Amino acid sequence: MVKVRFRSIRTRTMVTIVPWLLLSMFALSAISYTYSKRIIDQEINSKMEYQLHSTINNMQTILTAHSKIPESLARMIEPVGDRIDKGKYFQIIQGLLSTNPDTFGVGIWYEPYQYKSYLKYYSSYAYRDNGRILFSNDYDTEEYNYPEKDWYLLGKNTTERVAWTDPFFDPNSNTTILTAAVPFYNNNKFQGVVSATINLTNLQQKVADIHVGNSGYAFLLDRKGNLIAGKDNEHGMDPSAKENAQASWNQLSQSILSSSSGVLNLHDENGINNVYFQTVPDTSWKLAIVIPHDELYGQVNRYLKISIMVSVFFIAFVILVIYVYSLYMTNSIKKVHILSKAISEGDLTKQIHVESVDEFGQMGTGLNAMTNQLQTILSQVALSAKGVYETSVQLSHNSEQSAKATEAIAQSIQEVASGTLRQLDVTSEAANAASDMLGFIHSISQRVDHANQSAQHALTAAQLGKADILDAISQMDLISQNSAKSVALIRHLEEKSKQINEIMRLLSSIAKQTKLLALNAGVIASQAGANGKTFAVISQEIRLLAEHSTKSGSEIDRLIAEIQACMVQAVEAMKEGDSSVQDGRLLIRKAGDSFTEILQLVEGVSGESREMESEVKRFQLSVEEIAASMKAILHVYEQSASETQYVSAITEEQTAAIEEVASYSSELAHMAKAMERLAASFKLYKETEGE
Numbered sequence: 224m225v226k227v228r229f230r231s232i233r234t235r236t237m238v239t240i241v242p243w244l245l246l247s248m249f250a251l252s253a254i255s256y257t258y259s260k261r262i263i264d265q266e267i268n269s270k271m272e273y274q275l276h277s278t279i280n281n282m283q284t285i286l287t288a289h290s291k292i293p294e295s296l297a298r299m300i301e302p303v304g305d306r307i308d309k310g311k312y313f314q315i316i317q318g319l320l321s322t323n324p325d326t327f328g329v330g331i332w333y334e335p336y337q338y339k340s341y342l343k344y345y346s347s348y349a350y351r352d353n354g355r356i357l358f359s360n361d362y363d364t365e366e367y368n369y370p371e372k373d374w375y376l377l378g379k380n381t382t383e384r385v386a387w388t389d390p391f392f393d394p395n396s397n398t399t400i401l402t403a404a405v406p407f408y409n410n411n412k413f414q415g416v417v418s419a420t421i422n423l424t425n426l427q428q429k430v431a432d433i434h435v436g437n438s439g440y441a442f443l444l445d446r447k448g449n450l451i452a453g454k455d456n457e458h459g460m461d462p463s464a465k466e467n468a469q470a471s472w473n474q475l476s477q478s479i480l481s482s483s484s485g486v487l488n489l490h491d492e493n494g495i496n497n498v499y500f501q502t503v504p505d506t507s508w509k510l511a512i513v514i515p516h517d518e519l520y521g522q523v524n525r526y527l528k529i530s531i532m533v534s535v536f537f538i539a540f541v542i543l544v545i546y547v548y549s550l551y552m553t554n555s556i557k558k559v560h561i562l563s564k565a566i567s568e569g570d571l572t573k574q575i576h577v578e579s580v581d582e583f584g585q586m587g588t589g590l591n592a593m594t595n596q597l598q599t600i601l602s603q604v605a606l607s608a609k610g611v612y613e614t615s616v617q618l619s620h621n622s623e624q625s626a627k628a629t630e631a632i633a634q635s636i637q638e639v640a641s642g643t644l645r646q647l648d649v650t651s652e653a654a655n656a657a658s659d660m661l662g663f664i665h666s667i668s669q670r671v672d673h674a675n676q677s678a679q680h681a682l683t684a685a686q687l688g689k690a691d692i693l694d695a696i697s698q699m700d701l702i703s704q705n706s707a708k709s710v711a712l713i714r715h716l717e718e719k720s721k722q723i724n725e726i727m728r729l730l731s732s733i734a735k736q737t738k739l740l741a742l743n744a745g746v747i748a749s750q751a752g753a754n755g756k757t758f759a760v761i762s763q764e765i766r767l768l769a770e771h772s773t774k775s776g777s778e779i780d781r782l783i784a785e786i787q788a789c790m791v792q793a794v795e796a797m798k799e800g801d802s803s804v805q806d807g808r809l810l811i812r813k814a815g816d817s818f819t820e821i822l823q824l825v826e827g828v829s830g831e832s833r834e835m836e837s838e839v840k841r842f843q844l845s846v847e848e849i850a851a852s853m854k855a856i857l858h859v860y861e862q863s864a865s866e867t868q869y870v871s872a873i874t875e876e877q878t879a880a881i882e883e884v885a886s887y888s889s890e891l892a893h894m895a896k897a898m899e900r901l902a903a904s905f906k907l908y909k910e911t912e913g914e
Contacts, residue, residue, distance in 0.1 A: 232556060236549040241542055248534040256527045260520065267519060268486070271435075271499035271512055278433060278441070279503050279510055285426055286505060289326050290385045290403050292319045293419040297407035300331065300417075304409055305338050312347035313358045320349060320356055327351055327400060327422045330362075332369050333415040334379075344369070350420075378404025378416035387506050390423060390451050399423045399451060427452035430510070438493075439514035446507040448476040479509045489513060555587075562590055571598045604898060689819060696815065699808045709797055717790045720783050727776050727783070734772040741766030 296319060300307065307315075316329045328350030338345035344363040349356055362369055369375055377386045381404070388402040405417045426443075430452035433441035440454035475489050479500050489496040493515055500511035517524075558575050565573040571594050575587040741762045748759035 232549060232553050236545060236552075237542070240545055241538075244538060244541055248538055252527065252530045252534055255530060263520065267497075268499070271514075272501070274433070274435065274512060275499060275501040275510055278429065279501060281429060282426060282503055282508075282510070283505065285325060286387075286403075286421075288323050289419060289421045290405075290505075292323060292326055292329060293403050293405040293417040294385060295319065296329065296331065296419075297405040297417040301407050301409060301414070304414065309347050309358075309360070313349055316347065316349040316358075317356050320351065325421050325425050326419055328418075328420045330418045331415065332362075332375060332418065334413060335370060337414050374402045374404050374418055375416050378406050378418065379413065381406065385505070389445050389447060390449070399427065423451065433512065435512055435514050436518050438518060439512060441510065441512045444476055444479060444509040444511070446480070446509075448480055451508065479511060488516075558587065559590060562594070566594065566597070571601070689815065693815065695811050696808065699811060707801065709793075713790050713793050713797070717787060717794075720787050720790070724780065724783050727779050731773060731776040731780075734769045734776060738766050738769035738773070741769060 296315065299315065300312075312331055316331070320326055320329055328348060330346055330348035333345040335343045344365075346360075346362050346369060347358075348362055349358050351357075361367070374388045377388055384405070386404045388404065390399050390401045392398075393400050399422075401421050401423055403419045403421070405419075407414050407417060430441050430443045431454065435441075442453040443451040445451055472489070472491075475487060475498060478487050479498070482500075484501045485499075487498045487500070489498050495516040496513050497516055497519060498511050498513050500509050502509060562573055562575050565571075574591050574594065577584050577587040577591070744762035745759050745766070748755035748762055
């Protein structure tokens with residue numbers, strides 16, 4: 224990287240500030256231009272949108288007023304149908320035409336054979352002609368064949384309220400017209416179409432009357448890109464208009480048709496134009512406003528030119544101010560340079576002539592004060608150097624004497640330190656012995672404490688064991704009571720089973736008697752012949768039922784016998800269990816007595832352990848006090864030995880320091896001589912003519 228060297232501050236200032244100033248001014252101008260252009264763009268867009276929206280609303284009003292005529296007529300004829308003749312239709316159409324001057328003609332067109340089954344074509348059409356409303360029957364012919372016309376098919380197939388055809392140019396009237404088609408029905412069956420034709424001359428004139436700025440204009444396109452209205456209505460719907468359009472115009476119309484609204488550019492012989500457009504809702508037409516780019520941004524461009532001129536003038540003025548100020552700075556710094564050069568050569572008699580009170584004036588005043596102060600300091604340094612030399616010689620002599628006395632003191636302190644170290648060794652051995660004793664006592668205390676804790680645990684365990692024994696005795700008593708209750712219940716069940724056995728014997732006897740009666744009844748029935756056959760069947764069933772009852776009774780007797788045998792075994796088992804429970808109760812009571820004796824012994828041992836622990840702790844405290852005293856004595860001896868050694872070291876350092884002082888005093892004397900010679904080299908006072 225090449226480093227630029229400047230020969231003056233003026234050049235450095237100009238080269239440093241001017242480029243940044245130029246960049247700042249140009250950036251400020253660019254920002255101002257961009258911001259102004261953006262504000263103007265927003266304002267223009269807002270105005271264009273308002274103009275387009277307002278014009279579209281007017282168009283919608285015209286088209287809506289026109290569409291209401293065929294809508295009203297369609298709804299009017301739906302309920303009446305063929306009950307109205309052409310004369311009445313003409314009166315209705317004439318009344319509707321008079322409500323809207325823009326409506327050119329209105330017609331009612333029935334689907335073939337729908338008005339009357341014997342009429343293929345039936346229509347009623349009225350139109351304006353030089354201020355009059357005329358009626359025509361010329362369209363009910365095979366040659367015209369209105370059901371095949373585009374406007375009729377559009378109305379027939381539409382699902383909208385009103386269907387609009389594309390505008391077309393009528394050579395006869397030399398105007399552009401538009402047809403609105405509305406279908407009508409009878410019991411949801413298609414009957415025909417009501418058409419209404421509007422003359423777009425009024426609408427074209429409204430578009431032609433739109434003027435934006437000095438040369439801006441508007442135009443209207445249909446949904447296929449055909450021009451409906453333009454500047455001064457010069458194109459109309461003449462087919463030659465599209466052939467004479469420029470290629471850029473064709474491209475523009477295609478771009479407009481592809482979007483609902485927006486802003487585009489148009490290039491023509493006048494240059495670049497901004498095109499603002501929106502869509503007419505019902506007809507999907509495109510209304511656009513064209514305004515030259517130069518006219519839109521003329522004020523911004525003029526503002527940019529004025530900003531550049533003002534910026535150039537301001538930059539030139541700032542450069543002049545910077546040049547004058549840098550010249551002033553250069554002259555002020557030159558004065559400082561002359562003074563500093565004189566000071567560097569040893570001349571302290573120079574001064575700066577101060578003419579201002581700004582920073583440069585303050586700097587000159589400060590440099591003058593510094594020069595005066597240096598004169599005073601160097602004068603004092605010269606005088607002080609001489610005094611320092613004389614003092615250094617005397618200090619060197621005194622330092623030699625102090626060094627000898629300090630050496631004698633150091634020897635005495637060394638002897639004291641040796642005796643202190645011997646006392647320290649003896650005291651350290653005693654302290655170690657006390658520490659060993661304290662450790663032994665501490666170990667005994669821990670063991671006694673452990674024994675006391677074990678005794679406490681044993682006491683707790685014995686108390687818990689005694690409680691468990693008491694709970695076991697209670698449970699054994701409860702088991703014995705439950706066992707006795709169970710034996711009583713089983714004996715009661717045994718008595719009940721005996722009663723059931725007696726009842727079953729009675730039932731078995733009844734079943735046997737029933738069986739005998741059934742046999743006797745069967746014999747009697749067989750003797751009765753045909754009259755007793757039914758009774759024989761019944762007696763047979765009774766005999767079978769008696770046999771089944773006998774078998775069931777035998778089975779129940781067997782089950783009751785088994786249950787009684789099991790009850791006897793249960794009673795024996797419970798007696799044995801009760802005997803075992805009684806034995807367990809005796810054993811548990813003996814165990815409880817044993818636990819009571821153990822608990823008493825453990826309580827005695829625990830009390831003795833606590834007393835032993837208390838005595839050991841008191842002894843441990845006494846030994847700890849002895850050990851602490853020994854440590855304190857040892858610490859005192861250690862401090863004495865340390866301080867003695869420290870004093871010895873300080874004494875040796877002092878001796879060395881005194882020797883260094885003597886050496887420095889000699890060097891200081893030489894330095895003072897050199898300083899005196901250096902101060903003499905400065906020019907402190909102006910030479911007078913007498914000198």
